Amino acid sequence: MDILPFTPAVARETEALKARMMKVIPEIEWPVHAPYIAAINALKREKNAVILAHNYMTPEIFHGVADFVGDSLQLARLAAKTEAKLIVQAGVHFMAETSKVLSPEKTVLIPDPQAGCSLAASITGADVRLLKQTYPGLPVVTYVNTSAEVKAESDVCCTSSNAVAVVEDIAREWGVDTVIMVPDEFLAQNVAKLTKIKVITWKGHCEVHERFTAETIRDFRDSHPGVIVIAHPECPPSVVAEADFAGSTSGMIDFVAQKQPQKVVLVTECSMSDNVAVEFPKVDFVRPCNLCPHMKMITLPKILHALQTNTVEVTVDAAIAERAKKAVERMLAVPVKAARQAA
Ligand code: 13P
Numbered sequence: 044m045d046i047l048p049f050t051p052a053v054a055r056e057t058e059a060l061k062a063r064m065m066k067v068i069p070e071i072e073w074p075v076h077a078p079y080i081a082a083i084n085a086l087k088r089e090k091n092a093v094i095l096a097h098n099y100m101t102p103e104i105f106h107g108v109a110d111f112v113g114d115s116l117q118l119a120r121l122a123a124k125t126e127a128k129l130i131v132q133a134g135v136h137f138m139a140e141t142s143k144v145l146s147p148e149k150t151v152l153i154p155d156p157q158a159g160c161s162l163a164a165s166i167t168g169a170d171v172r173l174l175k176q177t178y179p180g181l182p183v184v185t186y187v188n189t190s191a192e193v194k195a196e197s198d199v200c201c202t203s204s205n206a207v208a209v210v211e212d213i214a215r216e217w218g219v220d221t222v223i224m225v226p227d228e229f230l231a232q233n234v235a236k237l238t239k240i241k242v243i244t245w246k247g248h249c250e251v252h253e254r255f256t257a258e259t260i261r262d263f264r265d266s267h268p269g270v271i272v273i274a275h276p277e278c279p280p281s282v283v284a285e286a287d288f289a290g291s292t293s294g295m296i297d298f299v300a301q302k303q304p305q306k307v308v309l310v311t312e313c314s315m316s317d318n319v320a321v322e323f324p325k326v327d328f329v330r331p332c333n334l335c336p337h338m339k340m341i342t343l344p345k346i347l348h349a350l351q352t353n354t355v356e357v358t359v360d361a362a363i364a365e366r367a368k369k370a371v372e373r374m375l376a377v378p379v380k381a382a383r384q385a386a
């Protein structure tokens with residue numbers, strides 16, 4: 044793809060966005076991003092497309108071109124609700140699949156189909172069938188970070204923001220005190236600490252969050268006295284135990300918005316702090332973090348290419364989609380907050 048020129052017209056058109064993002068994007072990078080931001084926003088309007096962006100997208104995507112931003116649950120709700128016929132999913136493959144499962148009549152594009160997830164890669168539909176044979180009579184609660192094939196074998200899905208509510212809801216419905224919860228071992232262990240329901244789990248891990256340790260958290264506190272520590276529940280339980288608060292990516296944003304701490308560390312993927320810092324300039328973000336190589340495969344040039352060529356379209360086998368949809372809709376019936384409109 045040709046590099047787009049930074050013309051005076053592009054500079055004028057993107058001036059307000061630049062002012063917003065200068066705290067988190069080096070000025071020298073702006074002439075590279077701005078022409079793509081301008082081109083994507085123009086083409087998006089022309090095609091009546093919406094861009095759904097996860098909170099881990101880079102700031103130039105999150106603040107520059109997204110129509111809606113949120114955590115996995117908020118994006119799933121949005122995909123089900125939007126009237127747009129064309130969705131560009133700025134996130135990883137399972138997120139685009141979830142959008143397609145919920146809206147089979149819409150065209151869902153992913154800018155890079157290789158954008159995977161270590162959790163989604165850790166389990167197959169056959170693994171879930173084996174678990175069900177091993178533990179008959181127990182419901183399967185599946186984290187949305189999985190393929191449609193795995194969701195199709197499940198009774199209900201969950202995300203990190205509704206996992207406790209979903210586990211308790213399905214256990215009540217089935218009249219059991221134990222559920223199977225796959226594939227994130229740490230999320231399942233963290234959920235089990237917050238409910239009386241027992242959880243049988245799987246050995247899947249998020250390659251971003253599993254690398255944090257309790258010692259790292261103690262080091263943050265030693266080198267930044269008074270810092271507030273917020274951890275994602277995909278982190279090991281020993282890390283969550285050291286944190287002041289644990290929550291999904293949107294739970295973290297809400298916490299910062301409500302408490303406005305002087306100094307905070309978000310124990311999660313790197314783009315989170317950049318994206319939140321734009322909205323809360325008075326909060327000091329301590330920035331040790333881990334990058335998700337899959338999320339970082341989504342770039343402005345790839346989003347533009349997706350819109351220009353209507354590729355790569357995400358498809359899901361109709362029979363699998365129908366069964367997966369039941370599990371996702373069962374989850375969506377458990378009430379929580381709506382997605383945020385991008386600023
Ligand atoms: P949430 O945005 O739902 O917290 O999920 C985090 C994540 O790792 C998504 O891949």
Ligand code: SF4
Pocket residue numbers: 135159160161162163188249250251252277312335336337338
């Ligand atoms: Fe998967 Fe972790 Fe990356 Fe999210 S951050 S996409 S859970 S590997």
